[in-house]
Amino acid sequence: MVKPGLRVLLVDDDKSLLDILATLLELDGHTVVKVSAAHQGLLRMREETFDLTLVDLKMPRTTGLDMLRAIREEYPDTKVVIMTAYASVNSTVEAMRLGVFDYLPKPFKLADLRRMLERVGEEIQAGAAGEGAA
Amino acid sequence: MAPPPPSLSPAPSISSGRLRPPRLSIQWKILIPVVGIVLTAFLGYAVVGLRTAERIPLERNYRSAGLLAAALERPLRAAVLHHDEAALHARLAEWADLPQLKTLGVVRPTGAPWVGAHGPLKPDADFMELLKRAQEGPGTAARAEGPWRYRVVKAIRAAPNAPVAGYLLADVSVADPRQSITSERAQWLLVSGGTLLLLAFALVVVVHVLVSRPLEALTTAMSRVEAGDYAARADITSGDELERLSRSFNRMVEEVAHANAEVTRANEQLLRTEKLASIGLLAAGVAHEINNPVATISMSAEGLMETETSPERRRFLHAIIEESERIGRIVKNLLGFERGGHNAYAVCSLTEVLRHAEDDVRRDANQAGVIVALDTRLRRDRVLGQADQLRQAFVNIMDNAIRAMEGGGRLDILAEERDGRAFVIFRDTGPGISREHQARVFDPFFTTREVGEGFGLGLAACYEIMKRHGGDISCESDSEGATFTVELPLSEGAATPPSLAEATPNVSAGPTSSL
DSSP states (O other), X not given: OOOOOOEEEEEOSOHHHHHHHHHHHHHTXXXXXXXXXXXXXXXXXXXXXXXXXXXXXXXXXXXXXXXXXXXXXXXXXXXXXXXXXXXXXXXXXXHHHTTOSEEXXXXXXXXXXXXXXXHHHHHHHHHHHHHHHO | OOOOOOOOOOOOOXXXXXXXXXXXXXXXXXXXXXXXXXXXXXXXXXXHHHHHHHTOOHHHHHHHHHHHHHHHHHHHHHHHHTTXXXXXXXXHHHHHTOTTEEEEEEEOTTSOEEEETTSOOXXXXXXXXXXXXXXXXXXXXXXXXXXXXXXXXEEEOSSTTSOOOEEEEEEEEOOOHHHHHHHHHHHHHHHHHHHHHHHHHHHHHHHIIIIIHHHXXXXXXXXXXXXXXXXXXXXXXXXXXXXXXXXXXXXXXXXXXXXXXXXXXXXXXXXXXXXXXXXXXXXXXHHHHHHHHHHHHHHHHHHHHHHOOOHHHHHHHHHHHHHHHHHHHHHHHHHXXXXXXXXXXXXXXXXXXXXXXXXXXXXXXXXXXXXXXXXXXXXOOEEEXXXXXXXXXXXXXXXXXXXXXXXXXXXXXXXXXXXXXEEEEEEEOSSOOOHHHHTTTTSTTOOOSOTTSOOSOHHHHHHHHHHHTTOEEEEEEETTEEEEEEEEEOOOSOOOOOOHHHHSOOOSOOTTOOO
């Protein structure tokens, strides 16, 4: 089975982590667009569609939660995964309420990331199959 | 995020200054007026007495001069009547030496010279005048010559109405009556004044014994209390108001000591809580900054690991990944302090929490050769709390004990109910904890382990968790091991299934952490 490459929008204000994550994801065969601010990410989303937005929670100006809220309204099909270096209970609950796909507390392992991406892929496939069946 | 507890202000100081010794002791305050009164009375009496003495009537002096003259006349009378000049002279010569008598002599009824102390006395004009007055009058005449000196002329005769046989002439000095009066009064004043002074001193002694000494004892006790010695008591058994005063003072000190101990204890607790809260705040701030680079490092290493085939390089990469994970764990544990207060409370089974905690440490215990024996005798085991936090606390205690028994040993855990509260007693067979360390084991960052082996936060976290649950944790130790006793209030309610809070992604301290 050929691993379907996902189109991933990566948003993190930490440039080093952004580069490394993008590289790792690209090595796995995904298509990655990396931006370092939420508003840039939202601009890119107008231009192209993404299967997954991997966004950092705590960023200057627009936070990951704000972005999640915007994506939920405009692109309900895009899965959003929030990464955070410091998860508070409130932000976690809020993210869940907004329909976050997953929540990755930093530092996470490459295996965790891959498992999460696999699940996104599976969901997308299942969704497509469901649509096809209907 | 919990609001930071109000900053701890130092206990208000009640004392406004040390007790100074009194400027004037009470006994002197009593003595000085008494002495003053006595002296005033003394002086007043002396002055008034002397004034009175000066006003002693002159007649009395005349009379005394007359009496003296009469006293002189009588022994002379026989000799004068019998014209016995030899006897007369002898008698007069005998008196001539008396200091009170001057110009002593006897003249004829006419005033012609007759016999004197030192030969025949010829009366001068002055005497003649007095003599004339005596001849015309009752036979006696006197005149004051100066202060307390009189010139006296006295008729000498056989009987009051008999013809005059001769006249006695004499210059007489009488004693100053003031002197005798004054000395009499002075004596009286001295005696009475002395008595009063003695009484005053007696009063001083009495006041000293009855008032000053008990007050002194009370003051000493107060000074000691002021210096912080709450064991000080005023021991007064005089049976009067002072004893009552001392008793209420002692009671007050007891209450102050009690309140003080309470405040000290509360302060310590507050300080500890503040310390923990500030660790939490620090951790929250630092976590974000640390976790990002740690994530980058570990992910990079993992990325390299994918394609790396050299065993040495794989070992290096493995080390990088492992240690990055450790940093991540440390930060998570620090965050545990800050986030502990947010999870919802639910009724949970203490037995279950203990079993889970035991499961968590089993592997480490087996590795260290430690037997962990859990014995729960709780008939009621429901507590209201955060199950994950309680579990973490128990794991920390067990982990501590296991680490203390690296060469093997036994950890007995007994859970039982006492007076409606759950007690969990962790007793190990390790080397024990020294007395000085016992007081500090619950302080944050206190550790006896090697650098890198722990932060010294595990038991501090336990303390914080237990306090938050209305419980307590204490530590005892001897050479045969250490005992940690956890005390928690039991709840009446039935256990609820894991709450929503527990269902949220749990990013707090992992169960196998070591702090």
